[in-house]
Amino acid sequence: MKDRSLLMIPGPIEFEPEVLKALGAPTTSHVAPGFIDDFGGALEKMRKVWLAPEGQPFIVAGSGTLAMELAGANLVEPGDRALVLSTGVFGDRYEDLLARHGADVTVLRAPIGRTLDLNQVEDGLKGDRYKLLTVTHVDTSTAVRMPIRSIGELAQRHNVLSVVDGVCSVAGEEIRQGDWNLDVVLTASQKAIGVPPGLALLVASQRAMETFAARSTPVRSYYADWAKWMPIMAAYEGRKPSYFGTPAVNLVAALDVSLCQIVDEGMTARFARHELLAGAFRAGVRALGLDFVATERDHRANTLTACRYPEGVAAADLLSAIRSAGVIVAGGLHPEIKSEYFRVGHMGAVCMGDILATLGAIETGLRNVGHEVEAGIGVAAALEWQAGNKG
Ligand code: PMP
Numbered sequence: 084m085k086d087r088s089l090l091m092i093p094g095p096i097e098f099e100p101e102v103l104k105a106l107g108a109p110t111t112s113h114v115a116p117g118f119i120d121d122f123g124g125a126l127e128k129m130r131k132v133w134l135a136p137e138g139q140p141f142i143v144a145g146s147g148t149l150a151m152e153l154a155g156a157n158l159v160e161p162g163d164r165a166l167v168l169s170t171g172v173f174g175d176r177y178e179d180l181l182a183r184h185g186a187d188v189t190v191l192r193a194p195i196g197r198t199l200d201l202n203q204v205e206d207g208l209k210g211d212r213y214k215l216l217t218v219t220h221v222d223t224s225t226a227v228r229m230p231i232r233s234i235g236e237l238a239q240r241h242n243v244l245s246v247v248d249g250v251c252s253v254a255g256e257e258i259r260q261g262d263w264n265l266d267v268v269l270t271a272s273q274k275a276i277g278v279p280p281g282l283a284l285l286v287a288s289q290r291a292m293e294t295f296a297a298r299s300t301p302v303r304s305y306y307a308d309w310a311k312w313m314p315i316m317a318a319y320e321g322r323k324p325s326y327f328g329t330p331a332v333n334l335v336a337a338l339d340v341s342l343c344q345i346v347d348e349g350m351t352a353r354f355a356r357h358e359l360l361a362g363a364f365r366a367g368v369r370a371l372g373l374d375f376v377a378t379e380r381d382h383r384a385n386t387l388t389a390c391r392y393p394e395g396v397a398a399a400d401l402l403s404a405i406r407s408a409g410v411i412v413a414g415g416l417h418p419e420i421k422s423e424y425f426r427v428g429h430m431g432a433v434c435m436g437d438i439l440a441t442l443g444a445i446e447t448g449l450r451n452v453g454h455e456v457e458a459g460i461g462v463a464a465a466l467e468w469q470a471g472n473k474g
Contacts, residue, residue: 093428114324147271150283161185171222370464404448
């Protein structure tokens, strides 16, 4: 019997064997020619994955929060006005982070499970001279997806820099950074990018880099300062050795492998796969009689789903029953509704088999905590949805 559970949390996700192989290879020098080539190749492929041919990519050792900080620390100067569009915990995190760097922050906060009204966003932008706005593409605490293309247009129209927290969306949800005029799109390695935790990744537009170059005060973080990292990225991309802080050698090599796989799949095909699998999963969840935290159908994420517990089912009981059925899902995260829902990640290397296994485990879990469901109803609905939506 396999003693292994299926990991279906919204990051870290399950990783491809080739990626793990790169991670387990003997560590080389950070200036070895093979590693320089991996680093340079990863930077080049980021432009393809972000669909940002003119963008400046950064790869820095750290988690997604560092990626948020790289954008905030470099683009904000004390007294600058920033608008945070918050759809959950990670939007709220940006409020704290930007304030720490001296910004005068205004937050537009959506009711839990909902998006922000675009008219409200535009009114906010009209009223004040903001330098920058932040938006969480998919907030992992609610599984709400914001319409970042429209927000990018609004930001552009009002001459405000747009920073997209794409930690739970890049390489899963459709993002076309160049065409959509988004100034920074940031993420972390452990989600749809498909590499174990430890890399902060972002691509900045030329406009963002010019804003950075025009700063009149020093960046308030030594490690996050783009001035330190820009020459490093340029050197590696030019296939030359360089050093500021020791790069996470094995993670960068693994990143190069994963980005190669992503580019080979093709971005349009990859976005479509995530959409198809998310649709199948939601169809199954609905058939099992569960509701979603994200209330607007068109704004439910394709990278994770936040499912409400049915009435009378205790959170801890169901989570452990699902785990006993072989699948690991995540509990609630939003402090106000934490005990009311659980989260299932379906991004990166995920396939239909994983979706069906997860629905089967949720069904088994529900039955084992005394909640009756018709045998196979979730799996059947997912398969039916897939058959009706393929190609
Ligand atoms: N933003 C979002 C949308 C996230 O989901 C996360 C992590 N779950 C973060 C930021 C922070 O990333 P990390 O935990 O890697 O610091």
